[in-house]
Amino acid sequence: MFILTKIADLVQIAPEDFGKQSHQAIEDNINAKYANKVVQKIGLFVCLWDILWTSEGLIGQGDGYANVNVEFRMVVFRPFQGEVILARIANQSREGISLATAFFHDIFIPFSELPDDTEFDPREQTWVWKVKGGDEGEGGDEGEAAEEGEGAEMYFDNNEVVRFQVVSEEWHDQAPSGPQESADQPASELLPPYKITGSMKAAGLGCTIWWD
Structure with missing residues (x-):
């Protein structure tokens, strides 16, 4: 789910941060620039992991900023295909069904990837898995989920914790568009920079409460 990515960048420390310890000022600037940002084809940057190397700080002319070349590693959220x-x-x-974690909200399970x-x-605005009894259909674990071998209705209730498998990922460039393009595409229709598509068809997936 999480990977480490090595980055080399120029960090600029403002004069008001000169009172901090050097490593703290560098760490704060890196997190401010990268944390909670999506970088195309890399993933969602979560936080700084460690600093590998720094140069000496050079004061720039005119602005007073200390310029430091830094090599560091970031914790990145990017689940691999097939990960649960x-x-x-x-x-x-x-x-x-749209899913969310504590820090990532662009996960979608299309209806074709829900259990058979x-x-x-439509009344409850909820998906319902109608499990068949042990004497018909698939049986096995699904038969065990039904009470006394009879069919049961398993609801995907909002806010329930679910287990899903990553199927694919999508990347969408968030570069600024021109005035005409912005007018043609309302803000509500803008695609997220990073989107995960998942599946809950396999046994053991879906609401965790079903399998406790």
């Missing part, structure tokens, strides 16, 4: 991770159900629609015999309840 946990998240919570944020909301649901006929298209599928899963239907959308």
